[in-house]
Amino acid sequence: MRLVWLLLFVPLAAVAWVPFYNRTAPQLSGFPFFYWYQLLWVPITSFLTYIVYRKTRDDS
Amino acid sequence: MTADIDWAALAVFVFFFALVTVLGFAAAHWRRPKTLAHLDEWGLGGRQFGTWITWFLIGGDIYTAYTMIAVPALVYAVGAYGFFAVPYTILVYPFVFAVMPLLWKVAKDNNYVTAGDVVYGRYGCRPLELAVALTGVIATMPYIALQLVGMEAVIEALGIKGELPLVAAFLILALYTYSSGLRAPALIAFVKDTMIYIVVLAAVVLVPYKLGGYGAVFEAAGAAFKAKGSGGLLLAPAQYASYVSVALGSALALFMYPHALTGILACRSADTIRKNAILLPAYSIVLALVALMGLMGHAAGLKLTNNNEVVPLLFKILFPGWFAGFAFAAIAIGALVPAAIMSIGAANLFTRNFWKAYINPDVTHAGEAAVAKIASLAVKAGALLVILFLPTQFALDLQLLGGIWILQIFPAVIFGLYTGWFRAYGLLLGWAAGILCGSWLVWLNNFKPLHTLQAGSASITLYSGLLALAVNIAVAILVTAVLGRAARRDGKFARAG
Numbered sequence: 227m228r229l230v231w232l233l234l235f236v237p238l239a240a241v242a243w244v245p246f247y248n249r250t251a252p253q254l255s256g257f258p259f260f261y262w263y264q265l266l267w268v269p270i271t272s273f274l275t276y277i278v279y280r281k282t283r284d285d286s
Numbered sequence: 287m288t289a290d291i292d293w294a295a296l297a298v299f300v301f302f303f304a305l306v307t308v309l310g311f312a313a314a315h316w317r318r319p320k321t322l323a324h325l326d327e328w329g330l331g332g333r334q335f336g337t338w339i340t341w342f343l344i345g346g347d348i349y350t351a352y353t354m355i356a357v358p359a360l361v362y363a364v365g366a367y368g369f370f371a372v373p374y375t376i377l378v379y380p381f382v383f384a385v386m387p388l389l390w391k392v393a394k395d396n397n398y399v400t401a402g403d404v405v406y407g408r409y410g411c412r413p414l415e416l417a418v419a420l421t422g423v424i425a426t427m428p429y430i431a432l433q434l435v436g437m438e439a440v441i442e443a444l445g446i447k448g449e450l451p452l453v454a455a456f457l458i459l460a461l462y463t464y465s466s467g468l469r470a471p472a473l474i475a476f477v478k479d480t481m482i483y484i485v486v487l488a489a490v491v492l493v494p495y496k497l498g499g500y501g502a503v504f505e506a507a508g509a510a511f512k513a514k515g516s517g518g519l520l521l522a523p524a525q526y527a528s529y530v531s532v533a534l535g536s537a538l539a540l541f542m543y544p545h546a547l548t549g550i551l552a553c554r555s556a557d558t559i560r561k562n563a564i565l566l567p568a569y570s571i572v573l574a575l576v577a578l579m580g581l582m583g584h585a586a587g588l589k590l591t592n593n594n595e596v597v598p599l600l601f602k603i604l605f606p607g608w609f610a611g612f613a614f615a616a617i618a619i620g621a622l623v624p625a626a627i628m629s630i631g632a633a634n635l636f637t638r639n640f641w642k643a644y645i646n647p648d649v650t651h652a653g654e655a656a657v658a659k660i661a662s663l664a665v666k667a668g669a670l671l672v673i674l675f676l677p678t679q680f681a682l683d684l685q686l687l688g689g690i691w692i693l694q695i696f697p698a699v700i701f702g703l704y705t706g707w708f709r710a711y712g713l714l715l716g717w718a719a720g721i722l723c724g725s726w727l728v729w730l731n732n733f734k735p736l737h738t739l740q741a742g743s744a745s746i747t748l749y750s751g752l753l754a755l756a757v758n759i760a761v762a763i764l765v766t767a768v769l770g771r772a773a774r775r776d777g778k779f780a781r782a783g
Contacts (some may be wrong), residue, residue, distance in 0.1 A: 241376055242737075248520050268574065279383070
């Protein structure tokens, strides 16, 4: 078990803490924070998964 | 037929529908198998789909027509809470990345086609296999029915009345699924997903442009929620826990559904699945943008009789007829792909875990394929009858229950990949407890999937499916502890014939 697998839990932490992102400001081109923050976590999650993929590709 | 049929829209719609029908039948010859008379070929497309085909197939499979209609409808109705579809699809792919390659490998090595096969191979327990298979079939039926609701919404928007077009569309779907198996939705998914991407791209750029920008869209929606006195652009503090728990529960449940699992087992390699866990989130962006169309509905000042009309009406009033027809075709075809895969997944379960297990254990490969093809027809006929003769609310309630039920097979299907500790009867009793507890909670809360736990003055509202899963796991652990850990076949899977 390699520590890099823990990266897969980061998105859970990011969306589980609702009070952090349940707000309007700062806005991004008209989007309240609530919406663009969660939208942003889609590609971030994909990128984190990619890192885990690269680091574990040659295991087993 | 009424006078308000938009002929340009209808022509474009019919053209694309005809195109995918031809593709559906031609798919039998695509990547020519030696024979389609084998469940691996008919039901899993030969287990040879690579990264790109899988990306289109699973994307087309889980981002369904119903999703494209119902998620914006929920956002239109309640605002921020409907956005749970986004954290849901954020959480699902890390899970797929970590777990599904293991499941794929076990299935590939041992010739499994269904979740029921996996469970029987692991525990050698027919009742547990039946529980898993039955849950899969029952949870899938209303899901197929709801694809029809999605299709109905766009056919109505075209100005066509009556149920004949719906019946015709489903009949065509049933026939090419029968003849081509999983290859049909795989090939059609290319068309469907490309169309969806075009439509969504146009919508997220042009609709806000016509409505005065995203700032104006959010402002108008916020004002509409305030005027209505319910819903809002942000969550109420009481909604925090339910928002996250519904997202998490849905994420864990999604790949327990037969249609999602079928897409996984049809992959060529474990690496295909890992790459898709990285690439599939592209669809989640699309879903998030589609969800925002619920807010655009407020900005456009739509007056709806049914919230499901929000997406079709936006296209109808903001776009030229031909493009609205294109968008409607994308959504209708978006119903065909998942409906085909769902019926194939349910048919595979029936064939392997009921027919082969109880009726004819010596069934040949060709016999399995023949049974599955008939079963796929029966499943679709059942879904059509539900929509034609029962109120839509019945399918909606059953779908809600189905989501909670399917989550209860999670321990039986997944835990065995990691540990030999659990006993089959522990998992079976856990499953039964989860199903009963989940159903009871839904009934208690008037068919809402949320339940409020009270402890003194503190209270927390959570997804009932997740609460039921906790009960399920607790019972499984307790019973296994009482029975003592399984002695037999530690950590081994038995091959299926």
